[in-house]
Amino acid sequence: MELNTLRGIRAGDPQLLSDKHRVHSAAHGLSSVLQMLLSYQDMLSRAEKDLVWHSVDFLMSQEQNCNWPAELGAIIERENELVHWCHGAPGVAYLFAKAYLINKKPQYLDTCIRSGELVWQKGLLKKGPGICHGVAGSAYVFLLLYRLTGNSKYLYRAQRQAIIFPSSHCSEVHRP
Numbered sequence: 075m076e077l078n079t080l081r082g083i084r085a086g087d088p089q090l091l092s093d094k095h096r097v098h099s100a101a102h103g104l105s106s107v108l109q110m111l112l113s114y115q116d117m118l119s120r121a122e123k124d125l126v127w128h129s130v131d132f133l134m135s136q137e138q139n140c141n142w143p144a145e146l147g148a149i150i151e152r153e154n155e156l157v158h159w160c161h162g163a164p165g166v167a168y169l170f171a172k173a174y175l176i177n178k179k180p181q182y183l184d185t186c187i188r189s190g191e192l193v194w195q196k197g198l199l200k201k202g203p204g205i206c207h208g209v210a211g212s213a214y215v216f217l218l219l220y221r222l223t224g225n226s227k228y229l230y231r232a233q234r235q236a237i238i239f240p241s242s243h244c245s246e247v248h249r250p
C-alpha cells in the first residue's frame with residue numbers, strides 16, 4: 075500500500091521508503107504517487123491525508139535550485155542535471171500545482187514557478203518531441219503555469235517550444 079511506505083517520511087526516516095518512493099520523479103516515483111493520492115484525497119482518512127500532505131512538504135524540502143534529484147539524497151550536478159518530465163522539475167511541478175489548487179498555499183505555486191523558470195533557462199531538450207524527456211514535456215509546464223497564473227508570458231514560452239516541432243531539431247528521437 076502506497077500510504078504505508080510514506081510512513082517512513084512521517085517517522086523522519088526516509089530510508090524506510092520503498093525503492094519506488096526513493097525516486098522523486100514523475101515517471102517512476104514519489105511525486106506522481108502523491109499527485110494521485112491528492113487527486114483522490116476524499117477517499118482518505120484524516121490521518122492518511124495528514125500523511126500525504128506531510129510527504130508533499132517533505133518532497134518540497136528536497137528541492138535543489140529549482141530541481142529535484144532523480145533519487146532521494148542525491149546531489150544534483152548542475153552540468154549533468156536532468157530537467158525532464160520523467161526526471162526533474164518539469165514532472166514534479168504537477169504535484170505542487172495540484173497541491174496549490176487544493177489548499178492555495180503560495181509556496182506550492184512558488185515552487186511551480188521556480189520549476190518553470192529552470193525549464194526555460196535550460197532551453198530546448200535535444201531528445202525529440204515527446205513528453206517524457208522531450209520538447210512537449212517542457213512545453214506542458216508552461217501551459218500548466220499559464221492555467222495557474224493567467225500570465226501570458228507562459229503561453230509565449232509554450233509557443234516558443236511548440237514552434238520547434240516541424241524543424242530538424244526534433245529529428246533525433248527515442249533517446250532517453
Ligand SMILES: [Zn+2]
Nearest residue numbers: 160206207250
Ligand atoms: Zn524520459
